[in-house]
Amino acid sequence: MTVYFIGAGPGDPELLTKKAERVIGECPVCLYAGSLVPAEVVACAPKGALVMDTAPMTLDDTHAVIRDAHAKGQDVARVHSGDPSLYGAIAEQIRRLRADGIDYQIIPGVPAYAAAAAALGQELTVPEVAQSIILTRVSMKSTSMPDGETLENFARTRTTLAIHLGVRALREIERVLTPHYGAECPVVVAYRVGWPDQMFIRGTLADIREKVRTEKITRTALILVGPVLGEIADFKDSALYDPAQPHVLRPKATLRA
DSSP: EEOOOOOBBOOEEEEEEGHHHHHHHTTTTEEOOOOTTTTGGGSSTTTEEEEEETTTTTTHHHHHHHHHHHHOOOOOEEEEEETTTTOOOHHHHHHHHHTTTTEEEEOOOOOOOHHHHHHHHHHHHHHHHHHOOEEEEEEEEEEOOTTTTTTHHHHTOOOOOEEEOOGGGGHHHHHHHHHOOOOOOOOEEEETTTTTTTTTEEETTTTTTHHHHHHHHOEEEEEEEEEGGGGOOOOOSTTTOOTEEEEEEEOOOOOOO
C-alpha cells in the first residue's frame, strides 16, 4: 500500500489537481485536516471509504490508522491544506512511515499565497519592483523558529513577505517591519482563501491591525507585505517578450525603430 500526502489547495475543491482528485477517489482510507480542508474537498472519496477528520487527532492516532490500513493493504489519502511541502507537518509523519517500511508519495497542491495572488488579480514578481518572495511564519505558541530565521532579518531584504500564522501578531509585525518598509507599505490580509467566506483586507503597516480587528479575524489568515501589492502603473516590461531580447526560442532579436 501507499500513503499519498495530497495538497488540497487553500479550500476551493476546484483547485484540486486532477491527480489529487483521482487518488482521493481511489483510496479506501482518507485522512484530512478538517480545520483547514473543507469536507467538500474529500467528497470524491469512494463509497464506503473510511473518511476521518484529523483535527482532533494526535500524530500517534493518525499513524495508528495508517498502520492498520497498511496491514490490510489499503492505500491512504492523507489530505493537507495548500501544498504539503509548506507547513504541512509531513516530515514527522514520513519519519514514522520510513521506520515502519511504509511507502509514500507526495502530490503537490496550490499554496495559499498563489491562490491569494490569483484572487487579488495580480503578479507578485513585477519587474524592478519585486522579484523575490519570502515564505515565513511567526512562532506564537507553535514550534520556535530556527536561529537566523527572524522577521527582522527578512525585513532587511525589503522584498515581498508571505507571513503565515501571524494574524494575532500584527502589532509585532508592524513594529519590526515599519523601519524597513515604511509605515505606508501595502499589506493584504487574506482570510480563508478559497472558502466561500474568503475575505481580503487591504491596508498599510500603519492601519492593517485596526482593520483586521474590526473584522474580528483571529486565525486562518495569510499576511502579504510589500510594495508590489500597491497600485503600480509605471513598471518596466519584462525581457521575456521583448523583441530586442533574443533567447533560445526567439534567437533573432528585432530592433525597435
